[in-house]
Amino acid sequence: MSKIHIIPSEFIKELELQLAYSIKAGFPSPAEDYQHETLDFNRDLIKHPEATFYGRVDGDSMIDAGINDGDIAIIDRSAEASDGDVIVAFVNNEFTIKFLDLTHKSEGYIELRPANKKYHPIRINDSDDFEVWGVVVWTIRNWKK
Amino acid sequence: MYGIIDCDNCYVSCERVFRPDLNGKPVVVLSNNDGCIVARSNEAKKLGIKAGLPYFKLQEQFPDQKIAVFSSNYELYGELTGRVVEIIRQEAPQYFRYSIDECFVYLDGMERIDLKQWGENLHKRIKKSVGVPVSIGLAPNKTLAKMASHFAKKHSGYRHCCLIDTDEKRIKALKLYPVDEVWGIGRRYAAKLESLGIHTAYEFASMSKEALNATFNNVVIYRTWAELNGEDCVPNEAMAKKKSICTSRSFNGMISDLETIKIHVANYAARCAEKLRQQNTVASIVGVFLNTNYFRDDLPQYWQFKEVSLPTASNSTTTIVKSAHGVLNEIFKEGYQYKKAGVIVMGIAPTSPIQLNLFDINAERFEKLKSLDKVIDRINKVNGTETVILAAQQYRQKNEQGKADVFANAIKHDFRSKNPTTRWSDIIRLK
Numbered sequence: 001m002s003k004i005h006i007i008p009s010e011f012i013k014e015l016e017l018q019l020a021y022s023i024k025a026g027f028p029s030p031a032e033d034y035q036h037e038t039l040d041f042n043r044d045l046i047k048h049p050e051a052t053f054y055g056r057v058d059g060d061s062m063i064d065a066g067i068n069d070g071d072i073a074i075i076d077r078s079a080e081a082s083d084g085d086v087i088v089a090f091v092n093n094e095f096t097i098k099f100l101d102l103t104h105k106s107e108g109y110i111e112l113r114p115a116n117k118k119y120h121p122i123r124i125n126d127s128d129d130f131e132v133w134g135v136v137v138w139t140i141r142n143w144k145k
Numbered sequence: 146m147y148g149i150i151d152c153d154n155c156y157v158s159c160e161r162v163f164r165p166d167l168n169g170k171p172v173v174v175l176s177n178n179d180g181c182i183v184a185r186s187n188e189a190k191k192l193g194i195k196a197g198l199p200y201f202k203l204q205e206q207f208p209d210q211k212i213a214v215f216s217s218n219y220e221l222y223g224e225l226t227g228r229v230v231e232i233i234r235q236e237a238p239q240y241f242r243y244s245i246d247e248c249f250v251y252l253d254g255m256e257r258i259d260l261k262q263w264g265e266n267l268h269k270r271i272k273k274s275v276g277v278p279v280s281i282g283l284a285p286n287k288t289l290a291k292m293a294s295h296f297a298k299k300h301s302g303y304r305h306c307c308l309i310d311t312d313e314k315r316i317k318a319l320k321l322y323p324v325d326e327v328w329g330i331g332r333r334y335a336a337k338l339e340s341l342g343i344h345t346a347y348e349f350a351s352m353s354k355e356a357l358n359a360t361f362n363n364v365v366i367y368r369t370w371a372e373l374n375g376e377d378c379v380p381n382e383a384m385a386k387k388k389s390i391c392t393s394r395s396f397n398g399m400i401s402d403l404e405t406i407k408i409h410v411a412n413y414a415a416r417c418a419e420k421l422r423q424q425n426t427v428a429s430i431v432g433v434f435l436n437t438n439y440f441r442d443d444l445p446q447y448w449q450f451k452e453v454s455l456p457t458a459s460n461s462t463t464t465i466v467k468s469a470h471g472v473l474n475e476i477f478k479e480g481y482q483y484k485k486a487g488v489i490v491m492g493i494a495p496t497s498p499i500q501l502n503l504f505d506i507n508a509e510r511f512e513k514l515k516s517l518d519k520v521i522d523r524i525n526k527v528n529g530t531e532t533v534i535l536a537a538q539q540y541r542q543k544n545e546q547g548k549a550d551v552f553a554n555a556i557k558h559d560f561r562s563k564n565p566t567t568r569w570s571d572i573i574r575l576k
Contacts, residue, residue: 050228051274053566058574073575078274088575090165097575133165 045138051078053134055088055095062086062097065115071141073097075134086136087112091122097136098122146260146283146310147290147377148250150233150267152226153278153298155246156184159225160215162276163565163573172213175200176494177427177458179216179559183494216558219429219492222246223454224566228275236267244388245430245492249287264306284309287379288372291328292318292346312375319347319373329369329379334361350374390428392416393487399438400483406435407470413488414462414469421460421490429458429492431465433472438484449476454567457558458494465490 037043046052057071065086067073073088081087083102088095089112098112101121110130112122124130152158156174161167171192174184181199192210194203203212226245233240237250252260264281271279282294289309296318297307309315325335327346341360343349350373352360357370368378392413400406410433421428432452437444451472455464469488563571 048274050231053573054569055573055575059576061576072572077276078270088573093166094576095573131165 046074046076047137048076048078051134052076055097057097057139061114061116061119062099063116065099067097067115067139068141071139073136074138074140076137077134079135079137081132081135088133088136089130090133091124091130095133096122100132146252146255146285147287148237148252148264148281148283149243149287149290149294150229150248150250150271150279150281151294151298152229152246153280154184154186155226155277156215156217156222157186157189158277159222160213160218160562161186162225163562164213167213170213171210172215173203174215174217175560177217177496183217214560216561217458218558218562218564219245219458220454220456220564220567221562223430223452223492224564225275225277227452227454229271229277229279232271232274233267236263236270242491247388249290252283260310261306261308264308265304268305279305281306282309283307284315285375286372286377288328288369289315289318289375292322295322295326315375316347319350320345322346324349327369327373329365334366337361346373388493389489389491390417390420390493391487391489392420393434393485393489395485396483401479401481403473403477403479406477406483406486407473410469410473410486410488411466413486414466417488417490418460418462418465421465421493425496426493427458427460427496428465428490429455429494430490431455431468431472432489432491433469433476433486434489435473435476435483435486437481441482444482445480447478447481449478451476452489452491454492458492460496 042049053075055073055075057067057069057073060069063069067086073086075088079085081100083100085100086097087100088097090096091112096112098114098121101111101113104110108126110124112124114121157172160172160174167186169188170186171189171194172186173182173189173194175181176183179200181197182194182203183196185194185196189212192207192212194207194212198206200214203214222245230240230242230248233248233250238253238255239251241249241251243249252263255263260283264283268279268281271277280294280297282290282292282297283306284290284293293307293309297303297305300307309318322345324330324338324343324346325332327349330338330349337360338344338349343352350370352370357367361367371378394409394413396409400409414431417428417431430452432450434448434450436448437446439446453468453472455468459465465488473486565571565573
């Protein structure tokens with residue numbers, strides 16, 4: 001009756017995809033020499049499990065970048081945010097997902113750019129108390145309904 | 146060299162990770178059942194809010210203040226502090242988790258490294274990766290390290306890391322430090338020292354050995370005194386005792402099947418739960434370790450330890466046993482001969498008085514309880530009334546949309562935050 005919540009700070013389990021080998025009869029598989037560990041998204045896509053968080057995209061502000069409503073974003077807080085990265089920031093009391101635009105940094109402001117003409121970029125001045133919460137490293141969308 | 150790494154206002158800092166708008170504002174976290182205040186932000190401390198203040202008095206005493214209030218959410222705190230410990234594991238040669246928000250490290254073989262810089266970098270990495278600020282104290286022994294971490298916390302000039310590595314620094318720190326705040330000096334000893342005119346750690350450390358023995362004749366206080374004078378003598382076990390309970394035993398022979406080990410682990414877990422109830426405490430983390438026989442190097446070796454956070458801190462036998470079994474299932478691997486297992490409960494806090502009162506829950510509620518789940522009935526028969534109440538607490542956790550409302554008045558956590566790191570339904574929304 002007590003459901004258990006395993007602390008997922010070690011992302012070492014589950015999600016394994018079998019390597020598909022094409023083996024020709026009568027010939028030793030040339031792939032055999034290259035057999036390594038099974039591909040594992042948790043291991044290969046999440047480089048810093050202790051700094052990785054997930055978010056769900058809510059709305060269409062990034063739709064032209066291929067980030068849709070309902071997608072899951074994998075957010076790495078330890079990654080350094082660079083110009084052009086998709087980032088998560090906390091602005092006006094909510095988490096927002098946008099492109100980080102540092103073009104005008106030397107002029108004293110930066111912009112969080114949406115990927116949808118309906119929305120305006122969010123301008124952040126040097127004097128504003130602003131912090132990038134994390135960098136989006138992957139997004140995941142479910143296709144099979 | 147030892148270090149202690151300690152999350153600043155841990156529970157508040159964990160809440161702020163997903164509520165950055167609360168940075169710089171007064172925040173408090175309530176105990177189990179929303180009884181009293183167990184954690185305060187610096188801003189809340191500045192307002193004069195005392196630790197342990199009952200929640201209803203907070204409203205009375207600070208009616209005009211905007212104070213953010215949270216019910217305790219151990220699931221969240223356990224997960225985030227687990228991340229902190231993982232980073233420490235990567236950065237330090239040896240570590241020992243002392244409590245939910247404190248970790249000791251032993252920095253052997255790092256003499257050539259600039260330890261002050263190491264500590265500052267560790268803080269930066271934890272703050273950036275997890276979002277929780279830590280304070281780090283580094284010193285030749287644990288008592289001084291603990292003192293150093295206080296300085297690191299109090300004065301921003303240390304940039305979150307205070308290193309006591311010379312006699313000059315040690316003496317300066319001792320002179321500034323009140324004796325009643327020294328790690329290992331309880332209230333009783335502090336009162337006695339005060340009556341002798343000893344107020345600072347320096348005055349205490351300057352006592353002669355003879356005077357010390359004549360006054361106390363106690364090994365714990367002797368060790369504290371010796372450590373303040375630079376020796377390294379507080380054993381690791383002394384730390385483990387305080388904030389965690391461990392029950393472990395070697396098996397009679399070796400065991401390879403899961404079902405048998407489960408029985409042993411259930412017994413250890415039940416013993417931990419009993420100890421918690423004896424001292425009127427609840428635990429929020431249950432850990433299990435399992436190992437093969439070290440002395441049989443002819444056999445394959447395996448060692449593993451893992452822990453889970455409970456949604457609500459508990460001392461119920463059922464909850465602790467179930468959680469321990471869950472962890473055991475995670476760490477158990479076929480094909481090894483196991484020699485020893487153990488259960489450790491951590492994150493220990495007092496049972497709130499309101500929770501105790503729930504034991505005399507009314508008959509009407511009991512009727513409703515019975516109809517809810519036959520599992521609860523079974524526990525009721527086997528373990529008696531107490532367990533039913535604590536189990537009910539867990540039951541509510543599980544069924545927040547359903548019948549759980551029956552218990553709405555039984556266990557309160559009106560201000561509990563979401564669990565964005567442990568439940569898909571709770572992950573942050575990105576606009």
